[in-house]
Amino acid sequence: MKEKLEALKVEALAQLEQVSDPQTLNDLRVKYLGKKGALTEVLRGMGGLSAEERPIIGQVANDVRGAIEEIIESKQQAFQRAETEQRLRAERVDVTLPGRNMPQGGVHPLNKVIAEIEDIFLGMGYRVAEGPEVETDYFNFEALNLPKNHPARDMQDSFYITEELLMRTHTSPVQVRTMQSMRGEAPLKVICPGKVYRRDDDDATHSFQFHQIEGIVIGENIRMSDLKGTLLQFSREMFGSQTQIRLRPSFFPFTEPSAEMDVTCVQCGGSGCRMCKQTGWLEILGCGMVHPKVLEMGGYDPEKYSGFAFGMGVERIAILKYGIDDIRHFYNSDMAFLKQFARN
Template sequence: MKERLEALKHEAVEQLGKVADAIKLNDLRVKYLGKKGALTEILRGMGSLSTEERPVIGQVANDVRGAIEALIEQKQTEFQRLETEKRLAAEKVDVTLPGRKLKQGAIHPLNQVIQDIEDIFIGMGYKVADGPEVETDYYNFEAMNLPKNHPARDMQDSFYLTEELLMRTQTSPVQARTMEAMKGEVPIKVICPGRVYRRDDDDATHSFQFHQIEGLVVGKRIRMSDLKGTLLEFTRRMFGPNTQIRLRPSFFPFTEPSVEVDVTCVKCSGNGCRVCKQSGWLEILGSGMVHPRVLEMSGYDSEEYSGFAFGMGVERIAMLKYGVDDIRHFYSNDMRFLGQFARV
């Protein structure tokens, strides 16, 4: 039995000396030292040995086991070292290389336009006002001279939550709330940016949700010429110093008189092109003098005070400013599109 143990040791040392990877090393460990391994198989015959031989053979068996285990541990340490060196070589960083530029986020083009518009009007002395998107029928319609069953409500087919609550169809309710909060004080100069909701997504230039910015000025001796001068200053700051505007008669229940405002085409500068249908003009917003009834409902004497109001779609301004032909691009989250508007 002693000779078999010595032969097993010699065989194991020879095989372990040739092993080249951790998987094969584990296979050899099981082969020689496992529960069903070669060493266990030899030791099963110790029952046939005499009392004198057992301690001697037991000591030889322990020496063989210790030698094999020591060699296996040595090989494991070597393989771990080689694996660590291999991984370090693969993950080595060249500190002399220039740093990688991190991609930074940018403001969404619609938010950029909102900020630009706010900056323009704040520079003209306006304040920014805000209000709820879930609005009452009173502030959304009635306070804007649109009583129940008024036919002009059909132009703003709306998302109602209850009979008296709806998603606001315009930011005009903020004007009514502002006038009420001022309690007859003047002057009022505010713009009201925010999201509005209408069932209006028939083509590529409309969406059921969009952004609006409305403006309101109330004071003494406010005239239509003040409105025109304000809008001319705004459009020139937004589209360029040579921009011209024209006012066309229109109808809005909350203003009287009411006008649509056009600007010279941003593509052809008024010479006529496909974008403006050869007219040289592009519609941009609606406006007018605040209706006396709207002033009266908000606590202002229409004989003493007057004012003007205007409203524009932010998407409309952005499409004209950047030459975008489909409103859905602003909401597609396509980085190829949005990345064009990142400001360095």
């Protein structure tokens, strides 16, 4: 049996020396040291040995097992080192190379315009107020001098959820909520940016969802001239210092008198072009003096206080400012379009 063990040792060491991959090494370990391996098969014959021979053969078997395990462990360590070195070479980072430029995002053009408008009015002493997009009929219409069945409601074709709840059609409800929260205290100067919803055609100039920024000022002796001066200052900061404005009579249920405001064409400067249809003017917003009934429903005494209000579409301002020809560009997630503004 001693000869068999020595022969097994020589055979195993010879095969293990030639191993070149981890899988073959594992196969040979099982072949010689496994439960059904060659060494186990030889040791099963120890039952026929005398008491004097068993310790001797046991010692030889341990030596054979130790020699085989030693070379297996040595080979395993060598394979692990080689694998580690290969992975390090593959993952090596040359710290002297220039860094890779990561793609950068940018602010959406509508958000840029909203932020710019807010900055202009914050600089004039206004504060920003916000309110819910799902609004009650009272705040959206009735508190703005638009009682039920008023014909002017047809101007704002609405998305109703229930008879008394709807998606707000303008941000004017925020003005009313702010007025009521002030409990008749003045002065009040706020702008109200946000999304609004109207059932409208989806074309180059209309969308069922768009953005508005409305503003309101309430105090003693507020006049139409204050409104005009405010809007002139806004227009010149938004479109350039040479911009002129004009007010045209109009009608809104919540203001009296009411007006539409035009600015000199941002493309031709007022000389006339295709963009302004040769008129030299572009309409950008509606405005007027706050109706006495709106003041009263907002908690203000119309005999003591007066005010003005205005409202503009953010998409309209952005279209004019950037020369965009289709409102749908703002919502199509076209990266080629949006990247133009990321560089600004």
